[in-house]
Amino acid sequence: MVSSYFQDSTTQLIAGKPVSLTVKLIVKKDTEYLLLNIPIPAGCSYENKNQNRTNGEVHRQYDYHQTTIFCKSLKAGEYFYTIPLVPRFTGKYTLNPARAEWMYFPTVYGQETPKQIHIK
Numbered sequence: 001m002v003s004s005y006f007q008d009s010t011t012q013l014i015a016g017k018p019v020s021l022t023v024k025l026i027v028k029k030d031t032e033y034l035l036l037n038i039p040i041p042a043g044c045s046y047e048n049k050n051q052n053r054t055n056g057e058v059h060r061q062y063d064y065h066q067t068t069i070f071c072k073s074l075k076a077g078e079y080f081y082t083i084p085l086v087p088r089f090t091g092k093y094t095l096n097p098a099r100a101e102w103m104y105f106p107t108v109y110g111q112e113t114p115k116q117i118h119i120k
Helices: none
Strands: 001-006 019-027 031-039 044-046 058-062 066-074 077-087 090-097 099-100 109-111 116-117
Touching: 019 031, 031 077, 099 116
Parallel strands: none
Antiparallel strands: 001 019, 019 077, 031 066, 031 099, 044 077, 058 066, 090 116, 099 109
C-alpha cells in the first residue's frame, strides 16, 4: 500500500513556504528491487535534491514532474520517504497518485487515488 500526503495532512499550501511531501509505503512481504514513482504537483518545485540512503533507498531521480526512488531490498513493514518542495504558483492542482512497483516485473504494483491541493 502506498499513500502520499503533505506535512500535517494539509491540502492547502502557501506559495513560497516550504513544505514536505511524505510518502508512506507499507510492505507486506520482504521484497527486492522496488520502484516508487512520486508525482510532484504542477504548482510546486523542489526545495533541494538530496540523495537519501535510508529505508532501503539506493538512488533518487528528480524529474520536473516526478521523483523516482529506487530500493534494492525492503523487509516487511512501514517506510516513510520525504520530498522537500516549495509551492510557487497559486491555484488548484491535482496531486497524481503515487505508485510502487517491482522494477523488473511492473505488472505488480500498488497506487493510491488522485488528490486535490490548493496553493494560496
